[in-house]
Amino acid sequence: MAATTDFFELPQEEKAPFYSTDPTKQVKILNYFVIDGTQNKVSMWSECFAHPWLPLDDDIFHLLPQNPPQYREVVAEYAKEIGVLMKRLLSLISQGLGLEKDCLEKKLGEKPQGRLQANYYPPCPDPDLTLGLNVHTDICALTIVRPSEGVNGLQINKDGKWVAVESIPNSFVINLGDQIQVMSNGRYKSVHHRVVTNKTQKRVSVATFYSPRSEAVIGPIEELIDEQNPPLYRNYQYSEFLEEFFKQEGTRRMVKEVFEFKT
Ligand SMILES: O=C(O)CCC(=O)C(=O)O
């Protein structure tokens, strides 16, 4: 967390080379936005630094910041541990669905892709006017979030109401993503969430996303389909899902809904 916070708090000129809106750039700082009624882009009250963590090969490693000096080593170590935890969680979720331990991992395919997104939310003079991150579901399979301690901000939508996720020391927040909702044929839900800001304290979080690679074919798992439980989604290549995601940029995204069978 310190390495991430230090990176965000570097002088602007040191961070400048990382700012980019190019979707193909692997390591970059980005600002999420919403498109308002007059087609203007309205920026969220946050800055996000994103890059791959799986695989973290030499090419990517050398694109990571050299300042703060410990950034690369800390991320490499964190990536290793998160990889182990992701596998463990996927195995538990598979068993929770009554499937073989390695079912979800196998269905997500070889060479899964992991992206890390560090989010920096500065104090906001009027938190009622904006959000740190707009309401969304994570499009990946699974997300592990490490939030800064003692500062709330993340909220999930439960039965139409926003509920604060309390920050608990030394803990992670696990979000099920859209791909788990589709693969479990709707038994697990990818939760709608958003981040609110506050007037006095900055907040930092590090989200690590785990996704299939773009060639993988995703759909409801056969063992979970029968007469009572017909498939809710059609099979798709993950690249199609990503294409739809980018098409809906700046809107209240409804990506997996595009792949639903309409009844
Ligand atoms: O800041 C947080 O706690 C959540 C971040 C998040 O939802 C995301 O990066 O997708």
Ligand SMILES: [Fe+2]
């Ligand atoms: Fe999220």
